[in-house]
Amino acid sequence: MDYKQAAEKLSQLLSNKRFRHSLGVSQTAADLAARFGEDIDKAKLAGLLHDCARSIPSNNLLQTAAAFGIVVNDVEYRQPLLLHAPLGACLAQKEYGVTDPHILKAIALHTTGGRNLSNLEKIIYLADFIEPSRDFPGVDKLRSLALDDLDAAMLAAYDQSLHYVIEQGVLIHPATIEGRNYLLLQRQNNSI
Ligand code: FE
Ligand code: FE
Numbered sequence: 001m002d003y004k005q006a007a008e009k010l011s012q013l014l015s016n017k018r019f020r021h022s023l024g025v026s027q028t029a030a031d032l033a034a035r036f037g038e039d040i041d042k043a044k045l046a047g048l049l050h051d052c053a054r055s056i057p058s059n060n061l062l063q064t065a066a067a068f069g070i071v072v073n074d075v076e077y078r079q080p081l082l083l084h085a086p087l088g089a090c091l092a093q094k095e096y097g098v099t100d101p102h103i104l105k106a107i108a109l110h111t112t113g114g115r116n117l118s119n120l121e122k123i124i125y126l127a128d129f130i131e132p133s134r135d136f137p138g139v140d141k142l143r144s145l146a147l148d149d150l151d152a153a154m155l156a157a158y159d160q161s162l163h164y165v166i167e168q169g170v171l172i173h174p175a176t177i178e179g180r181n182y183l184l185l186q187r188q189n190n191s192i
Contacts, residue, residue, distance in 0.1 A: 001097040013055035024131030032123040046106045046124050053087035075171045085111040113179035122150045129157050155183055
């Protein structure tokens with residue numbers, strides 16, 4: 001399935017708003033890939049499909065994860081919406097014919113982040129944050145930071161995400177903490 005066919009299929013399954021968000025993430029990911037010398041087509045496709053599992057009703061997420069053999073941790077069990085990321089990777093493969101493991105992993109990690117991310121994984125995580133329809137205090141600053149320094153932008157995005165999660169009073173996914181710690185330690189070691 002090529003990009004156009006995937007977009008056509010996705011447009012049938014997602015709400016208008018989420019489909020527009022997906023196109024925004026796709027274009028923003030392409031821009032970041034161009035800026036940092038990553039594969040533009042992979043970034044476009046990963047961005048397009050990152051939320052493809054939002055087509056699964058939220059009360060079916062746990063069941064669908066079990067069917068795909070995804071190991072669900074305590075946080076995901078309590079907040080199954082988090083599973084749309086790893087499930088998105090499963091659907092991208094099964095329903096959209098994506099075989100590239102780098103694209104699949106970028107989709108799987110787009111909600112939580114994690115340690116030692118590839119540039120493509122950082123690009124999809126950030127594009128989800130800063131695509132044109134996103135509007136929150138500081139989004140423009142994050143947009144320009146992303147074009148300047150992926151790691152600095154990732155740290156700012158992790159911080160933003162943690163603030164939000166704490167404000168909402170919900171559980172923090174360990175991968176977000178691990179990702180943030182990893183980057184902070186890496187930057188400290190590099191400056192010694
Ligand atoms: Fe998402
Ligand atoms: Fe998204």
